[in-house]
Amino acid sequence: MTDHLKEETIHTEGIYKGRIIDLEKHTVRLPNGSESKREIVRHPGAVGVICVRNGKLILVYQFRKALGKVIAEIPAGKLDEGESPEICAARELEEETGIKAGSCKFLCSFYTSPGFADELVHIYIADELESGHKSADEDEFVEVVEVSLDEAAAFIQDGTIHDAKTMYAVQYLQLQQK
Amino acid sequence: MTDHLKEETIHTEGIYKGRIIDLEKHTVRLPNGSESKREIVRHPGAVGVICVRNGKLILVYQFRKALGKVIAEIPAGKLDEGESPEICAARELEEETGIKAGSCKFLCSFYTSPGFADELVHIYIADELESGHKSADEDEFVEVVEVSLDEAAAFIQDGTIHDAKTMYAVQYLQLQQK
Numbered sequence: 001m002t003d004h005l006k007e008e009t010i011h012t013e014g015i016y017k018g019r020i021i022d023l024e025k026h027t028v029r030l031p032n033g034s035e036s037k038r039e040i041v042r043h044p045g046a047v048g049v050i051c052v053r054n055g056k057l058i059l060v061y062q063f064r065k066a067l068g069k070v071i072a073e074i075p076a077g078k079l080d081e082g083e084s085p086e087i088c089a090a091r092e093l094e095e096e097t098g099i100k101a102g103s104c105k106f107l108c109s110f111y112t113s114p115g116f117a118d119e120l121v122h123i124y125i126a127d128e129l130e131s132g133h134k135s136a137d138e139d140e141f142v143e144v145v146e147v148s149l150d151e152a153a154a155f156i157q158d159g160t161i162h163d164a165k166t167m168y169a170v171q172y173l174q175l176q177q178k
Numbered sequence: 179m180t181d182h183l184k185e186e187t188i189h190t191e192g193i194y195k196g197r198i199i200d201l202e203k204h205t206v207r208l209p210n211g212s213e214s215k216r217e218i219v220r221h222p223g224a225v226g227v228i229c230v231r232n233g234k235l236i237l238v239y240q241f242r243k244a245l246g247k248v249i250a251e252i253p254a255g256k257l258d259e260g261e262s263p264e265i266c267a268a269r270e271l272e273e274e275t276g277i278k279a280g281s282c283k284f285l286c287s288f289y290t291s292p293g294f295a296d297e298l299v300h301i302y303i304a305d306e307l308e309s310g311h312k313s314a315d316e317d318e319f320v321e322v323v324e325v326s327l328d329e330a331a332a333f334i335q336d337g338t339i340h341d342a343k344t345m346y347a348v349q350y351l352q353l354q355q356k
Contacts, residue, residue, distance in 0.1 A: 002239045002241075002248040002321065003248075005239060005240065005241040005248050005319050005320075005321060006241050006248070007241050007243055009243075015193075015194050015201070016193050016194060016201060018203070018217045019215060019217060020217055020293075020294060021217050021219070021294050023193070023194060023201050025196070026243055028243060030317055030319065031241075031319045032319070034316075034317075036317040037197060038243040038244070039196045039197060039198055039199050040243060040244045041199070041219055041244070041294075041295075043291075043294070046293070061180045061183060062183065063180075063183040063184050063185050063209075064289075064292040064293065065185055065187075065204055065206060065216040065218060066216070066218045066219070066289075066291075066292060066293070066294060066295055066296045067289060067292055067296055070180040070181075070183050070184070071289075071292060073292070076293075078293070108334065108345065109340075110340060110341055110342045110345050111242075111244075111245060111249075111340055111341045111342065112290040112291045112341075112342050113221075113244075113290045113291055113295065113297055113342075114242040114244060114245055114249060114251070114340075114341045115198075115224070115242065115244070115254075115256070116198060116199050116219075116221070116244060116297075117219075117244055117291065117295070118244045118245055119291055119294075121342070138212075139208055139212075139214040141183050141208065141209045141210070142183075143180065143183060156286070162287070162288060162289055162292075163288055163289045163290075163292045164288045164289065164290050164291075164299070164342040164343070164346065165342070167286065167288050167346065168342065168345065168346050168349065171346065171349045171350065171353060172349065174353055175349060175352055175353050175356070178353070178356040
């Protein structure tokens, strides 16, 4: 039905192959026949985990170099090669917070920046919580903080929570509460 | 309070300067003193517009080369140099849908991919709607579709709506309705 909006690939140029992302430049044929360029970031995909314990949402403070500041996010991380999002969700939650989830239920997935990147984030809800072992990656420094929904709303107001997946998660919990 | 999580920049290398995004590689000093690399995409920022007319949410179908498929999104676009997000919101809405908004009210902003990009999306709510002039960019092909909230929920289920800002917008409207 929307096939007439498609762009055909004429040429793909690899610009950069990195540790986490790759950059490509595509020459495309537009629906009107003319040519254009598209800059595209390839990303392995990621998970975000909504974990509520004793009525508090579990967040982690993390310095984000791209933003130059620390923000509080739901536990999250990128997929290892060949790893299923469900396994990744439980792994990242335990690594970053020390909370072990007996089950992680899929909620939804979304592309974060469809204009220039293929990053797909899968959101899971952690359940059957017990104590596990915190063991962040060697180049990852995070600190756990637990907030009520009111505190989360205040974090959004003051910019402590400032990313799409965490603001989506807070909205999701507000919707459940109503 | 969270200053001890900060990473110091040791070196910044420009990898690519593009039409929409730039890519940099930062060498950083981690909190534990060791070094690591961060790949960072620079983006000018963008807006997304929640526009409800006669009880229907206004979306646009657009082919996203990064995803290789058409998805339905709230009207959106990147900031022109020096442009305020509020002006950009009204401009993008009119260009993509032909709807002119007498006012655009700021709702929130979020970073889409804090792990590797500085893209900040500002969400506005369009009001005082009247007819304007559709005039998409020369390399942008979009098609308007109007959906009820139930139809939007079905679009999320079948993957027609599949990006963070639009899923945030749908949840926001669901929350208003309750």
